[in-house]
Amino acid sequence: MRPLVISRFTAVSCIGRGLGATAASLRAERSGLAPCTFETVRLETYVGEVPGVDEESLPRELERFDCRNNRLAHLGLHQDGFIEAVRESAGRFGPRRIGLILGTSTSGMLATEVAYRRRDPATGALPADFDYAATHNSYSLAAFARELLGLEGPASVISTACSSSAKAFAAAWRMIEAGWIDAAVVGGVDSLCLTTLYGFHSLQLLSPAPCRPFDAAREGISIGEAAAFALLERLPEQVESGSILLTGSGESSDAHHMSSPHPQGRGARQAMEQALSAAGLAPADIDYINLHGTGTPSNDAAEGCAVSGLFGPSARASSTKGATGHTLGAAGALEAVICAIALTQRLMPGSANTRELDPAIGFEYLRANRRDERFRRALSNSFGFGGSNCSLVLERSA
């Protein structure tokens, strides 16, 4: 595929607001996971809650979009001059020539969960102030961002569970390649809600302790929340040295089970192979893999199988979910941004909270940070329920 430049990117998660704070946490190998005190949730688990989301307020003319997810989106869009960069791009190409493709799994579901506690005792009706379209509906996220950014081009939300926002990069690339748009705002936002916390609890996939990806004694996931955004554009004639490029993407389906991965990671391998082929790379060209690495016994085993099968024992990889938690529909975009930071700083992030490596791992799993001045290419994996897989290749230009 013809590469794109990621001309601006930003992220907010439990490890930091914006690139500076996120990079500092990664350098310090810090985890943002803490015992869950979210809302009225009573579960023995850790979460990656973003501080200050409740205090965030939306512009008055966009008040109808008010919910935790859009507050988190608002917070994320205001970091690192992202809005200004989008407006500059819209000024250059025209607001109709900028696409907007975002990923989320639960959008403003929390608003509906809370509204169900406030039903009219006589009629069962939901409260009058509950706005389904502007909060709960998956598209609410893109509708809100489109208004805030003043964009008038194609827009949609991809909601394929935990691969959602990785797939947003792939879909935006296609739209640019087809000539429908000149640039795209992509990203993902997912926020804590009761459905995912109690849902993963019902599947017995929540870890009682901070999640420990690829640890021999891993016990499950820690749910996090995040907003991560990127501005994608065609390559300029002269690519600035050190620019971060999107050079490959691959997507596949497991065709196996709704909530368990294919045991040998068949779909995962297919997505990674496709991403490499799109980037015109061989497995040995990838310096670092940011794994999906959720910390459940079966997910990490399947992904490990796929990675060692394709890349062999010399692959270097880690999951950053021990630091950020699993941010579900935002994970693809958040981890693409983490890869962009890693490439910029030439620092492969270690795996926070992982102590005893699973002896079954067939490649070099990084528990601690690794500096490498030759670090140029990263692959990021995102796999979701329904067997939905997506891998992205990011490169640092010479």
Next chain:
Amino acid sequence: MSGIVHTRQAPPLSACVRAVGLVGPGLADWQTGAPVIAGDAPYQPSPTVLSAPQSLPPAERRRTGATVKLAIGVAQQAVAAAALDPVSLAAVFTSSGGDGLICHEICETLATDDRQISPTRFHNSVHNAAAGYWSIASGATAASSAICAHDGSFAAGLIEALTQVTVSGAPVLLTAYETSYPEPLRAKRPIPESFGAALVLAPAPGERSLARITAALTDAPCDRMADPELEALRAAIPAARSLPLLRLLARREPGRVVIEYLPRQRLAVEIGECR
């Protein structure tokens, strides 16, 4: 790694429609529904009939709700009519709301002190449940997506599918579907009935292509259905926003329709001969 900035107007996205699938109230399938939508047979509304997909393993079949049945049913119709192997067929699923009944049941349980939601309901609550079950049912290992653009979901899915056909040069299955929400959500999102439409789109005509469609953004207002009852469906169900396009395909006539997309932005679709 070469690249030049190309500033250009959006070229129209185009593909051949190889086959159509349809399920809706009083519309059992495309074969019997097409004359109704074309205006050649009277529309007789009756509740949408959904059947469990036989291609799913029994354990999965037991777990599927109305939304998955609807989406898989209409997708299978189109793929069978196109005589394509679903295994390597990329799929785009688009819907405004996923499964409303499951969402209602989860929210009801979460509003109680107990909060023990069913694990099956939870994994079926994801927006891509239909895409996941489709790939399990048909052994499809190609990419699949699940898209939402509220009332513009059909157009957003069509744009994604046409973009995929254009860039990959391979056929793509587009499935738009919507089921009704139960109360009290229904009062906030009044979708009256289940409706699904599927198109198999390909870069080149096959043995039995219906038409070539070409899409472009427009400011023009949306087309409506002449039949008041079909127009009511179009206006109420996001997936049924496809009806003006389906009408031209059913009439096998060249023409142009405008369908709903985003606020201040609609999608014009031209239908021509597929050569």
